[in-house]
Amino acid sequence: xxxxxxxxxxxxxxxxxxxxxxxxxxxxxxxxxxxxxxxxxxxxxxxxxxxxxxxxxxxxxxxxxxxxxxxxxxxxxxxxxxxxxxxxxxxxxxxxxxxxxxxxxxxxxxxxxxxxxxxxxxxxxxxxxxxxxxxxxxxxxxxxxxxxxxxxxxxxxxxxxxxxxxxxxxxxxxxxxxxxxxxxxxxxxxxxxxxxxxxxxxxxxxxxxxxxxxxxxxxxxxxxxxxxxxxxxxxxxxxxxxxxxxxxxxxxxxxxxxxxxxxxxxxxxxxxxxxxxxxxxxxxxxxxxxxxxxxxxxxxxxxxxxxxxxxxxxxxxxxxxxxxxxxxxxxxxxxxxxxxxxxxxxxxxxxxxxxxxxxxxxxxxxxxxxxxxxxxxxxxxxxxxxxxxxxxxxxxxxxxxxxxxxxxxxxxxxxxxxxxxxxxxxxxxxxxxxxxxxxxxxxxxxxxxxxxxxxxxxxxxxxxxxxxxxxxxxxxxxxxxxxxxxxxxxxx
Amino acid sequence: xxxxxxxxxxxxxxxxxxxxxxxxxxxxxxxxxxxxxxxxxxxxxxxxxxxxxxxxxxxxxxxxxxxxxxxxxxxxxxxxxxxxxxxxxxxxxxxxxxxxxxxxxxxxxxxxxxxxxxxxxxxxxxxxxxxxxxxxxxxxxxxxxxxxxxxxxxxxxxxxxxxxxxxxxxxxxxxxxxxxxxxxxxxxxxxxxxxxxxxxxxxxxxxxxxxxxxxxxxxxxxxxxxxxxxxxxxxxxxxxxxxxxxxxxxxxxxxxxxxxxxxxxxxxxxxxxxxxxxxxxxxxxxxxxxxxxxxxxxxxxxxxxxxxxxxxxxxxxxxxxxxxxxxxxxxxxxxxxxxxxxxxxxxxxxxxxxxxxxxxxxxxxxxxxxxxxxxxxxxxxxxxxxxxxxxxxxxxxxxxxxxxxxxxxxxxxxxxxxxxxxxxxxxxxxxxxxxxxxxxxxxxxxxxxxxxxxxxxxxxxxxxxxxxxxxxxxxxxxxxxxxxxxxxx
Numbered sequence: 001x002x003x004x005x006x007x008x009x010x011x012x013x014x015x016x017x018x019x020x021x022x023x024x025x026x027x028x029x030x031x032x033x034x035x036x037x038x039x040x041x042x043x044x045x046x047x048x049x050x051x052x053x054x055x056x057x058x059x060x061x062x063x064x065x066x067x068x069x070x071x072x073x074x075x076x077x078x079x080x081x082x083x084x085x086x087x088x089x090x091x092x093x094x095x096x097x098x099x100x101x102x103x104x105x106x107x108x109x110x111x112x113x114x115x116x117x118x119x120x121x122x123x124x125x126x127x128x129x130x131x132x133x134x135x136x137x138x139x140x141x142x143x144x145x146x147x148x149x150x151x152x153x154x155x156x157x158x159x160x161x162x163x164x165x166x167x168x169x170x171x172x173x174x175x176x177x178x179x180x181x182x183x184x185x186x187x188x189x190x191x192x193x194x195x196x197x198x199x200x201x202x203x204x205x206x207x208x209x210x211x212x213x214x215x216x217x218x219x220x221x222x223x224x225x226x227x228x229x230x231x232x233x234x235x236x237x238x239x240x241x242x243x244x245x246x247x248x249x250x251x252x253x254x255x256x257x258x259x260x261x262x263x264x265x266x267x268x269x270x271x272x273x274x275x276x277x278x279x280x281x282x283x284x285x286x287x288x289x290x291x292x293x294x295x296x297x298x299x300x301x302x303x304x305x306x307x308x309x310x311x312x313x314x315x316x317x318x319x320x321x322x323x324x325x326x327x328x329x330x331x332x333x334x335x336x337x338x339x340x341x342x343x344x345x346x347x348x349x350x351x352x353x354x355x356x357x358x359x360x361x362x363x364x365x366x367x368x369x370x371x372x373x374x375x376x377x378x379x380x381x382x383x384x385x386x387x388x389x390x391x392x393x394x395x396x397x398x399x400x401x402x403x404x405x406x407x408x409x410x411x412x413x414x415x416x417x418x419x420x421x422x423x424x425x426x427x428x429x430x431x432x433x434x435x436x437x438x439x440x441x442x443x444x445x446x447x448x449x450x451x452x453x454x455x456x457x458x459x460x461x462x463x464x465x466x467x468x469x470x471x472x473x474x475x476x477x478x479x480x481x482x483x484x485x486x487x488x489x490x491x492x
Numbered sequence: 493x494x495x496x497x498x499x500x501x502x503x504x505x506x507x508x509x510x511x512x513x514x515x516x517x518x519x520x521x522x523x524x525x526x527x528x529x530x531x532x533x534x535x536x537x538x539x540x541x542x543x544x545x546x547x548x549x550x551x552x553x554x555x556x557x558x559x560x561x562x563x564x565x566x567x568x569x570x571x572x573x574x575x576x577x578x579x580x581x582x583x584x585x586x587x588x589x590x591x592x593x594x595x596x597x598x599x600x601x602x603x604x605x606x607x608x609x610x611x612x613x614x615x616x617x618x619x620x621x622x623x624x625x626x627x628x629x630x631x632x633x634x635x636x637x638x639x640x641x642x643x644x645x646x647x648x649x650x651x652x653x654x655x656x657x658x659x660x661x662x663x664x665x666x667x668x669x670x671x672x673x674x675x676x677x678x679x680x681x682x683x684x685x686x687x688x689x690x691x692x693x694x695x696x697x698x699x700x701x702x703x704x705x706x707x708x709x710x711x712x713x714x715x716x717x718x719x720x721x722x723x724x725x726x727x728x729x730x731x732x733x734x735x736x737x738x739x740x741x742x743x744x745x746x747x748x749x750x751x752x753x754x755x756x757x758x759x760x761x762x763x764x765x766x767x768x769x770x771x772x773x774x775x776x777x778x779x780x781x782x783x784x785x786x787x788x789x790x791x792x793x794x795x796x797x798x799x800x801x802x803x804x805x806x807x808x809x810x811x812x813x814x815x816x817x818x819x820x821x822x823x824x825x826x827x828x829x830x831x832x833x834x835x836x837x838x839x840x841x842x843x844x845x846x847x848x849x850x851x852x853x854x855x856x857x858x859x860x861x862x863x864x865x866x867x868x869x870x871x872x873x874x875x876x877x878x879x880x881x882x883x884x885x886x887x888x889x890x891x892x893x894x895x896x897x898x899x900x901x902x903x904x905x906x907x908x909x910x911x912x913x914x915x916x917x918x919x920x921x922x923x924x925x926x927x928x929x930x931x932x933x934x935x936x937x938x939x940x941x942x943x944x945x946x947x948x949x950x951x952x953x954x955x956x957x958x959x960x961x962x963x964x965x966x967x968x969x970x971x972x973x974x975x976x977x978x979x980x981x
Contacts, residue, residue, distance in 0.1 A: 015943050015975060133941035135968070196937055200930035207930075233937065236967075240936045243967060246956060251965065252936045254952035259931040260944065266762045269772075273755045273762075278780040280912065283758075283772050284919075291767040291923050292931035297878065298924060304882060305925035306891045308898070369941050389786065393793055402795055409797070413902040416915075421923035423769065426905075426915035430773075434780050434910035435787060436794035441689035441696075442748040442781035447729045447741045448685055448722065452622035452858050454504050455749065463743035467735065476740065478725075478732060479624070486504060 006032035006055065006067040008158055011086065012076035012104075013040045016130065018048060019137035020076065020103070020162070025052040027161045032056070034063045064093040070154055071098040076130070079106045079263070087114065096122030099151045103130045105264050108186060111179035115147050124151035127178075129185020132164065132367040140164030142367035143172035144188070144360075146181025164367025166376075171366040173359040180353045184360055187340050190268025190282040192369050193261075194336040195233050197285035197424040202329050203237070205411065206322075208420050210315050214241045214250040220322055228330050228400075231372030259289035268343070275350055277343045280431050281336040284423040307419035314418060327407030332428035334401055337378060338391040339431070345389075358382040392435070401432065451478045454486040494557045495521035495544060497647060500575065501565035501593075502529045505619065507537060508626035509565065509592070509651070514541040516650045521545070523552040553582040559643055560587040565619075568595045568752070576603065585611030588640045592619045594753050597675060600668030604636050613640035616667075618674020621653065621856040629653030631856035632661035633677070633849075635670025653856025655865075660855040662848035669842045673849055676829050679757025679771040681858050682750075683825040684722050686774035686913040691818050692726070694900065694909050695811075699804050703730045703739040709811055717819050717889075720861030748778040757832070764839055766832045769920050770825040773912040796908035803907055810903075816896030821917035823890055826867060827880040828920065834878075847871040881924070890921065940967045943975040 010021050013035040021031045021044075033049065034057040035041050041056040057063035064071060071094060075086055083102055090100060100123060102111065111127035118125040129144035130137065143163050145152065152174045163172035175181045206212040206220065218241035225234045245251040265286045272279035291298075315321045341357070348355045361379040365371055381394040391397050412429055415422045434440060446457040456473035464470040475486040498521040499510050510520045510533075522538065523546040524530050530545045546552035553560060560583060564575055572591055579589065589612060591600065600616035607614040618633035619626065632652045634641065641663045652661035664670045695701040695709065707730035714723045734740040754775045761768035780787075804810045830846070837844045850868040854860055870883040880886050901918055904911045923929060935946040945962035953959035964975040 134943050135941070196934050199937075200933050203933050204930040232941075236937060236940050237933065239967065240933065240940060243965075247954075252932055254948050254957060255932040255935050256947040256949050257929045257931040257935070258947070259934045260938065262944075266765075270759050270762050273759050273772075273775060276779045276782065278776040278783075280773060280776045283762075283776065284769060284916065286762060287767040287769045287772065288923070288929075289931065289934070290765045291920065292929045292934075293765065294767075298929070299927050301879070301881065301925050302927035304887055305921070307894070307922060307925055390790070392790065398793055405796070409905050409908075412905045412915075416898050416901045416905065416918060419898075419922045421919040421921075421926065421929070423916060423919040423923065426919055427773065427912060429905060430910045430912040430915055431780065432794070432910075433796060433908045434777070434912065435783075436790050436796055437910065438788050438791035440746045440777075440781045440787070440910070441693040442746040442778065443741055443744040444689050444692050444726065444729065445685050445748045445778070445781075446744050446746070448688075448725060449749065451725050451729060452624070452721075454623050458745040458747065459743055460745050465736075468743060476732075478728065 004066060004068050006030050007072070008032070009034065009057070009063050009067050009071070009073040010076060011035065011063070011073065013044050014076070015134050016103075016137045017076040018044060019134055020074075020130070020141070021054055022048060022052065023138055023140070023162045024158065025049070025054050029053070029158055029161075030055065032063055032066045034060070060089050061093060064090070069095065069098070070124075071095070072101065072155055072158070073099065074101040074103050076103045079104045080110075083110070084114070087118070091118075091121060091123060094123055097124065099124045099126060099154060101126040101128055101145070101155065102182075103128050105129075105185065105189070105262065106182050107263070107267055108179035108183040111147070111182040115178045119148065124148040126151050126155065127182040128159075129181055129188060131185065131188055131364075131369055133369060136164065136367045136369075140171070140367045142363050142371070144175050144181045144184045144363055145172070146175040146184070147178060149174065149177065164371075166362065166366035166371075169362060171363045171368070173356060173363060175360065176348075176353040176355045178351070178353070180351075180355060183347055184344065184355070184363075186264050186267050186271070187344055188364060188368060188370060189264035190279070190285075191336055191340045192233075193265035193268075193285040193289070194281045194340075194424060195231075195333065195370055197288050198329055198332050198336070199233060199237050201422045201425050202325050205325060205415055205420050205422070209310055209414065209418050210318070210321055211312075214252060218242045224326055224329075227326070228374065229326065229333070229372075231374065232369060233372075256295065257292055258295045259292045261286065261289050265289070271347070272343055275343065275346045277339075277346050278431060279339040279343050280427040281332070281339055281424050284427045288423050308417065310418045314414075324407035324411045327404040328411035328425055331401050331404035331408045331432070332425050333374065334391070334397050335428035335431055336424075337374075338397070341378075341391055357386060357388070405432075447478075450475055456486055495519045495555050496557060497521070497561035497563060497644075498523065498546070498552055498556050499563045499565060500524065500552070502533050503565070504623050505592075505626045506565040507533060508623055509563075509619070509630070510543055511537060511541065512627055512629070512651045513647065514538070514543050518542070518647055518650075519544065521552055521555045523549070549578055550582060553579070558584070558587070559613075560584075561590065561644055561647070562588065563590040563592050565592045568593045569599075572599070573603075576607070580607070580610060580612060583612055586613065588613045588615060588643060590615040590617055590634070590640075590644065591671075592617050594618075594674065594678070595671050596752070596756055597668035597672040600636065600671040604667045608637065613637040615640050615644065616671040617648075618670050618677060620674065620677055620853075620858055622858060625653065625856045625858075629660070629856045631852050631860070633664050633670045633673045633852055634661070635664040635673070636667060638663065638666065653860075655851065655855035655860075658851060660852045660857070662845060662852060664849065664852075665837075665842040665844045667840070667842070669840075669844060672836060673833065673844075673852075675753050675756050675760070676833055677853055677857060677859060678753035679768070680825055680829045681722075682754035682757075682774040682778070683770045683913060684720075684822060684859055686777050687818055687821050687825070688722060688726050690911045690914050691814050692730075694814060694904055694911070697909050698799055698903065698907055699807070699810060700801075703741060707731045713815055713818075716815070717863065718815065718822075718861075720863065721858060722861075745784070746781055747784045748781045750775065750778050754778070760836070761832055764832065764835045766828075766835050767920060768828040768832050769916040770821070770828055770913050773916045777912050797906065799907045803903070813896035813899045816893035817900035817914055820890050820893035820897045820921070821914050822863065823880070823886050824917035824920055825913075826863075827886070830867075830880055846875055846877070894921075936967075939964055945975055
């Protein structure tokens, strides 16, 4: 029997790696498993992988030798330097045309670099987002591959077979060149941060203003999951709030309120700042995790800083309160996705990528943490108009926000009045009101910048005149005694 | 003739700083890559002053007293490196290069290390105050090679602004610390400006005030707790008419520009994991304003609520509430800015002088205000103050201001006026003062779908839920036992 029997090699046997291997085996592929720590391979083969088409490798050389050509090696290890180290170990053993797939949460500039470096060496590099967590990896993740398009025909079958399906379509399509797959995964994670923060704010409002018990809140999420908010995160929130510890009390109430993060949400916010895109909700969601992390400081602050008291009759109509909250959550979610797609659109333009927007929404519909019925509407919006400038310009979403906004405004006003923090809800509404404003107070800001820094400003076309020409950078001597030299006008 | 120091870069800041130094009795050598700018400057603004020109870099260096002090006021980025590379071969060990531009602090960190190896003393100095400040008294925030400080202290403190007789210039700290503090200053400036714009927008679109009426409000506010340069100039801007008698400000395109420092502050906050939300929103607000054409299209498609004529019933109360909202939000912005500085000091291993930083920002700076006198006092009383909000003055001020703050935000929310900075300041305050936040649910979600593990509150610990351990729960009843490793990145 020939030694080269593996359809796919996978390196990294943590939760994602193991489950992806089992998934591929269930779909009829022979997978070669390898981990730097040999005992993990042995243990995996003797337990979870027993009786399946999964074989182990004892070294990098052994792994490569066991793979059919062109060899396909997927890496599911910690992002950063470990990926580079592993690639460096692999490359000398590979032939031109072999494929390396990085399925970790790598930062897209790293993927861009790896793609360039490996292309020069004749190796086909794929940076693929993988979403869905443990269950997703095991039974159907969303896969977002980008990089060397030449690799796609060789991995398409495996990837689409093991991917989640939504209305019969695999939640996996080719995203675009270089680091675009990891870029889209990063934005997915950013949106996930936003969705989770929004759900937390809804929970906090029900708990601290409405005084609902966790069981009552679980029932609300259960009800919401049958409506426009039908989604995986709402579903699991319902289940989490119902989950009791051994003493019969809700386990969630025993959990420390300090949120961790592994980088992708932060990267999304930083990229938005770099590209000058107002992706405010993800920014606030990342900062909300940072604020939660300073638990000891918050304890001290809670003893010194006063807030309003929530009266027992704060909520007059419980049903209306829950309805308004549902509208606030829905409208804010629309804004978050609109911002996410604004960022993707700007990235495509800035980095010169041609991206498939309907496919991105489809990929996120199944397997992903952010999977929801809502994403079907987004897919439809982009299939109707692939170059849609903004989700808010689509009739479905414009109408949805219009209908939801009165509940949204009431909810935020209530939270502000009674002292419940709503960074994500509030920034979504501020963005909506800003985005729909033909005139914003930035004219005053430009005047200030010109006053103290001679940074110059531009004139509205309808107000132009001989001494205030349109499309010219103008400096005004506001004080009557400054000089005539201005700063150069540039953005950095 | 020998100059006390040389300055390269004859744009608005460079020229005015040279004139300032000359007025204080220093002889300055001026140089610019474009010779005609030197000639023009010497024949006009610099005429009759102790300012000499140079015709080349070599000529420039030869005209300086030792140790030579060379100040660069050129565009940040590669031009600074190019210029340093040109100058270094002409210098001797112990000479001083001062970068006074808005350089990004990692660049200053790098330049400091590189020049140190060559025996050149590098200073990265923030310069704030704009044209007027540079001319009559800027705030100067020098950091880098401390050995250089005794040689430039006199010049720097002489030309700097004074606040209650104290120069708004002190040594900040090592490496890129001076530029770091300047960056945070600019971030706070972005925040102050955005807050003022939101107050203006609310008065205009909700209150129906004219620009003159709003100017009167800012004049009144400038006599109270909001006494500051930015409130003062806003009053003047709103009074400034164009030749046709209409307010000039209303003809200005509402697309805000930015030159990078606000963005760098927000990015640094994300990198360090500090919730500096107001500066983040201020930067994003400029980005949103820049989408002017898209906003014009959106305004035709996306509706908002109508503002009824009686939206504001008590005009005086409305203005008072707005003043409180602006004041409280400003306190939050500065508290966040100093949180960031504190975290940077810990992360980068800098020993920073917090009272001096507040003092430096009190005069000459764009963000100068009476308010910074209170911050200086807070840090002088307690140099290691954990947070400005823990100082009695500021805790009391926010407590008193919050009802007006909440009313202003509720009103703007109801009637559709965007208040990203006001709202995020309030959300931060309410989050910061919460012993319990809903992040417990978030941790549960992360453990549910990604096996990312969570920690348990000490008061809820038990045998099956031990304290200080990373715990993974099988929430669904059918997942595996392997979890992800727990780390932050």
